[in-house]
Amino acid sequence: MARRSVAVIAGAALAALTLGPIALVLWRAGGLGALGPGDWLALRFTLVQAVLSAGVSVALAVPVAKAFARQRFWGRGLLVALMGAPFILPVIVAVMGLIAVFGRNGLVNGVLSTLGLPVFDVYGLHGVVLAHVFFNLPLATRMLLQGWLAIPSERFRLAASLGLGARARVRVLDWPMIRRVAPGAFAVIFVICLTSFAVALTLGGGPRATTVELAIYQSMRFDFDLGRAAALALVQLALGLGAGVLALQASRVAGFGTGLDRPLPLSAGGLCTRAWDAGWLILAAAFLLVPLASVVLRGLPGLVQLGPDTWRAAGHSLMLALGSTALCLLWALPLTTRRGELWALMSIAISPLVLGTGLFLMLRPYVNPFSMALPVTGLINALMALPFALRILTPEAEAVARDYGRLRASLRMTPLAWLRLVWLPRLRRPLGFAAGLTAALAMGDLGVIALFADPDRATLPLQVYRLMGAYRMEAAAGAALLLLMFSLGLFWIFDRGGRVGAET
């Protein structure tokens, strides 16, 4: 009973904070605005790039995650953590890193031109997809890797003792897991790509690469046409929800049941398998880490130029990240159900700009929104990270409830004992991953703070933009490196904390 009311409160807060702002913006606008022909083109481009980006990310993640699940090697844990870094990078930093590799003066073109091959032009739809895969391949890989690691080792033993061949193992073990996890990963990435616009624009090469979010930005900030912004935000929301419903339908596949948590029998496979896995790991690592390395190299000279303002901004970001993480986890725990997850998907499909404006209108009558800059940003970051946290937690949480529910009933465990003895220990790994992701995302977020910014409470990503805006490109690269180190550090600490003692 108590548990249910907590879930209801968490769900109601989620609904109020996602739908409330749109409703307020609508109310302030006096109704929905009309969409123009340009908006339909933007909608088409948005859909095409989001489907491609999510599809390619998930498809590539399957062999990479399988390789991680199957192979043990020195530095594996570090590689898993490092490869997660692109996802949490601020857009501007990631784009600069990608351009250092794929741009005109980039590494790839350097190699191509010494080989006498034609130059690769990164700008266009393929550039947008490339960037989105760079951001999201790590997320998809981690989700699938979690899926593989959640298969009880008894299943592998059984498969081995039945003498199943490689093909049969894929059919009874790998494929059902992929069927269960991949649609959710696709949906989350699809929705992330829906709301992208700075990446799409910069690497898309021009107005053909216009997304719905750009149209929202234009109508909010340039035309001050709130009605059109609200209409576009609703379209975006509908797309996100649609993707979520389809994904949840597609992933209704039974789980694998309980196991005794015995370590996975290591079977790295024959030479062929090992070479195949190594190939995928090397490709993925090069694709994800070389741009990161260029961010590090470019940033090093700028580190010494950072003033006290930048360090203060780093402090704010750190505080913000920790606050958002705590809030997000507390919020997520009661919502770890399919319905909760679907609700939460809304919060990334919502345009951050509309969300920020709605909250501004909501707070304005009571407090000065500027004095609330950091708490509001923290709240929004927690909200934005909620779908990721839930996507990571829900499958495990459902499995725990399903597999241990009878045990709980027969022992008449109190809710506290259940949490302490069964729930938390079994969810430690996904909890650590979710916390790391939330902290890193909050660290790198720029979206909403820009609307409420207060000179004394800037965050690190905002500081990067300010430095660039003041021509301090080198210092900006230094600040970006600082941001990368903080984000990665937070992610690593939380994720590590969740994995101590585990074989993963």
Next chain:
Amino acid sequence: MKAPIFAAGLFLATSALAQDTVLTVYAGDYVVSEWGPGPRIEELFEAQCDCDLQFKPGDLLPRLMLEGERTEADVVFGLNTDVTKQARESGLFAPHGVDLSALTLPIDWTDDVFLPFNYGHTAFVYNAELTEPPTSFDALLDAPDDLRLVIQDPRTSISGLALVLWVQSVYGEEAQAAWEKLAPKIVTVTKGWSESYGLFTDGEADMVLSYTTSPAYHIIAEEDTTKKAAIFPEGHYFMVELAAKLAGTDQPELAQQFMDFILTEDFQSMIATGNWSIPAALPKEKWPEGFQQLDLPEKVLFYSEDEAADLRDEAIEAWRAGLSQ
């Protein structure tokens, strides 16, 4: 440890400062950073006003429109001419009452609400390594297609909007055709100026849409004289930044004092290197050294706010259609 202090700070911030009279100035985000003009303005003005000047950075116009008459702003600092029509029609602003005879703008300025504090012109900036930089807009359109150009989106950035108005002003009916000729040279379009300029300094492009005053930063702050603005005889679109006083201010005298301060020599001699723009009311011989070296256009193109508002959609559409071919 920090969180409770921060929380306490939130509640105390308003009451602790209440003993001082506060002048609230909404400003663009770039103004308040430690390298922007904000800190200098604050220092200079507080020395003469016996008050507390507080900058509130962010998006100026959207925020003002949302807040309407309930805004806390006394003064707004950093509006751009291409959006003044919308701002004026909101009825939120009061006449500035400042004598405009001190202005040294290249155009006549008679507005009694919006007061200029600095200006520049839209220009394509390039590196001295570029052999044969285009010397006119026509030459730019006819340049070989391997000349690489980065510009900003007119739907998300004020400089991008100035560019489409510039093209509209030079080519009029032929604007879309001009964009079609320019299209192969445009590497990409970015959301804002910072991203474009970053691509340019990374060597991703030969030329970037920026301002005639951009080279001054490199000359003064980096002693680098290799960055140049290409000057076109067809003329350059003029960009001026403006301040205005809110009609509903609860500090009318302080706000007026601030408006009067803007055209004083103290303010004007600081703004060039504070905001990397040309001061609005300072004769050229008093500009900082690096600014005196700048190549500046002889012909200035400018639309009144009504013209700019009327042409805006048409100019953006010509851009979109021209680049989407």
